[in-house]
Amino acid sequence: xxxxQLLRDVEGGYRLSEKEAVGLxxxxxxxxxxxxxxxxxxxxxxxxxxxxxxxNQNVHVTNICKNLCGFCGFGRRAGDEGAYCDDRATVLKKxxxxxxxxxxxICLLSGVxxxxxxxxxxxxxxxxxxxxxxxxxxAFSPDEVMHAASQxxxxxxxxxxxxxxxxxxxxxGTAAEILxxxxxxxxxxxxxxxxxxxxxxxxxxxxxxPTTATIMYGTCERPEDRIRHLAILREIQDDTGGFTELVxxxxxxxxxxxxxxxxxxxxxxxxxxxxxxxxxxLFLDNFKNIQVSWGKLGVKLSQIALLSGGNDLAGTxxxxxxxxxxxxxxADFLDPVLMERITGDIGxxxxxxxxxxxxx
Numbered sequence: 001x002x003x004x005q006l007l008r009d010v011e012g013g014y015r016l017s018e019k020e021a022v023g024l025x026x027x028x029x030x031x032x033x034x035x036x037x038x039x040x041x042x043x044x045x046x047x048x049x050x051x052x053x054x055x056n057q058n059v060h061v062t063n064i065c066k067n068l069c070g071f072c073g074f075g076r077r078a079g080d081e082g083a084y085c086d087d088r089a090t091v092l093k094k095x096x097x098x099x100x101x102x103x104x105x106i107c108l109l110s111g112v113x114x115x116x117x118x119x120x121x122x123x124x125x126x127x128x129x130x131x132x133x134x135x136x137x138x139a140f141s142p143d144e145v146m147h148a149a150s151q152x153x154x155x156x157x158x159x160x161x162x163x164x165x166x167x168x169x170x171x172x173g174t175a176a177e178i179l180x181x182x183x184x185x186x187x188x189x190x191x192x193x194x195x196x197x198x199x200x201x202x203x204x205x206x207x208x209x210p211t212t213a214t215i216m217y218g219t220c221e222r223p224e225d226r227i228r229h230l231a232i233l234r235e236i237q238d239d240t241g242g243f244t245e246l247v248x249x250x251x252x253x254x255x256x257x258x259x260x261x262x263x264x265x266x267x268x269x270x271x272x273x274x275x276x277x278x279x280x281x282l283f284l285d286n287f288k289n290i291q292v293s294w295g296k297l298g299v300k301l302s303q304i305a306l307l308s309g310g311n312d313l314a315g316t317x318x319x320x321x322x323x324x325x326x327x328x329x330x331a332d333f334l335d336p337v338l339m340e341r342i343t344g345d346i347g348x349x350x351x352x353x354x355x356x357x358x359x360x
Contacts, residue, residue, distance in 0.1 A: 291313075
């Protein structure tokens with residue numbers, strides 16, 4: 001079957017196999033543009049013309065981390081130069097600043113502090129909820145849920161229930177990276193394995209806690225690994241419907257141990273970035289929303305990604321120490337005025353949304 005015929009079939013409702021999706025990821029000639037165009041048409045049919053964004057703020061709590069993954073320039077050991085762990089007063093100060101910026105979502109981001117317990121995480125959520133009762137709290141990864149459970153000798157279900165009761169709105173679908181254990185052993189050996197990530201995500205969805213889905217690509221994984229990862233997400237979404245969106249995260253390499261040690265190259269190319277957006281759109285037929293991470297791609301490539309299957313321009317963020325410390329300049333804030341210029345230039349309307357994709 002030719003690429004054009006396969007793409008026509010997908011536009012007509014055919015579900016891509018993993019093998020077919022891997023073949024599309026290898027596109028290097030003019031067929032690349034056919035794939036991007038098909039993905040844009042599927043985006044139009046599934047998500048409409050609007051480009052959405054959320055007015056949110058990242059609140060970084062600590063950069064002390066037990067994992068110290070090879071792709072990360074953010075994590076520190078306790079006692080390292082630049083290591084910090086905010087107290088409650090500092091977290092509340094950051095929360096009040098977020099409220100002054102009229103955000104609808106606060107995203108709590110941390111290293112996985114070795115001393116944090118379930119009580120620590122629950123107190124963090126409760127503190128932010130008390131200070132910002134109307135704001136959506138998007139926080140913590142399955143790895144942090146597992147860490148909290150282990151530290152406090154609880155089940156992950158018990159931890160999730162307590163987090164929800166304290167005010168957690170949605171769980172972050174991070175710590176996924178690539179859901180292939182052979183790759184995880186190289187890039188994040190101290191994180192939970194694939195089966196545990198899947199179990200906690202499914203558990204969260206069953207308990208009525210939606211999550212994002214992420215993929216961090218461009219280290220040392222193969223095209224087959226990227227598509228296996230997407231297939232796992234598609235299988236979960238078939239069963240639970242609990243993912244709000246896919247967030248493809250291009251590996252920022254400049255200041256990371258993996259790159260410095262020669263275990264990973266200099267990240268994905270522009271071709272790979274656009275194909276990741278496009279093939280995610282074509283393969284994930286049960287996802288409405290594909291996010292474009294402008295902090296990873298840069299503003300100009302992000303604009304083209306919106307013509308390649310993406311329908312969401314992520315958030316304002318106001319700070320992104322994780323991307324910045326890895327080597328991505330200018331990843332901290334994108335003004336909606338600039339967003340408007342980006343989307344208007346390609347003839348698409350920009351609309352603010354809430355975390356659940358309700359348009360404001």
